[in-house]
Amino acid sequence: MKKFWRCHVCNDIHYGVKAPEICPTCLKENAYVEIASGEAQRIMSVAQITIDKPAFVQAIKAFAAKCEFQVNPDQERVELLLEGMFNNEANHGLKYCPCRLIEKDFSKDIELICPCNFLVHETYQDKADGECWCGLFIKKEIT
């Protein structure tokens, strides 16, 4: 079961089954202590961070940079998908994939937040030209 963990040195927050051995922010070893979700939310509320479309594109390109996939070079397609995701965030609270519908069951719906775990999609797995269901991410060509 996932829990919240707080670095006692720099207040870095981690949500996971176990604490990181080294804090990625301050590099202190064995620095995490388990905390309540309310405490974690209070600490995270200090930072008011927003992500607009250019920042999101930059984020997903950085995410894909060292992976076997890339952001689709088809700009028109990416723009349409971004419009859908940001409309979904405005209307439904999170950047849900515009090519699938939420079921109103949050434990399932969080699997539709972009980027999702598209590595398991049948449109991506075992295909040289695989892509996520919506086509935002495509496999890099092997040269």
Place this chain on the structure above:
Amino acid sequence: MKKLVMFHGRECPHCRKMMPLVDKMIAEEGIEIEKLEVWHDEKNADTMRSYREVITPKCGGQLRVPTFLNTETNDVECGELEYEKLIGWANR
């Protein structure tokens, strides 16, 4: 609601690609199909959710769009289809 339904999303590229083919099928084949947008119309979204048990086994376990549903036979296709396959579904 008509017998044949297309569930689609306004900002879904697959849906945008399929829409001209659906319109062509309506114009050339005289097939009646109802188009229900699901991300900006909650009533349509709830209609799609009400067919969850029918749709998800054939669409990767999810409510993907576009989904083509025959509400009488529960015959389902999802994703981008060749025109002939779309007509085949509509006439089954």
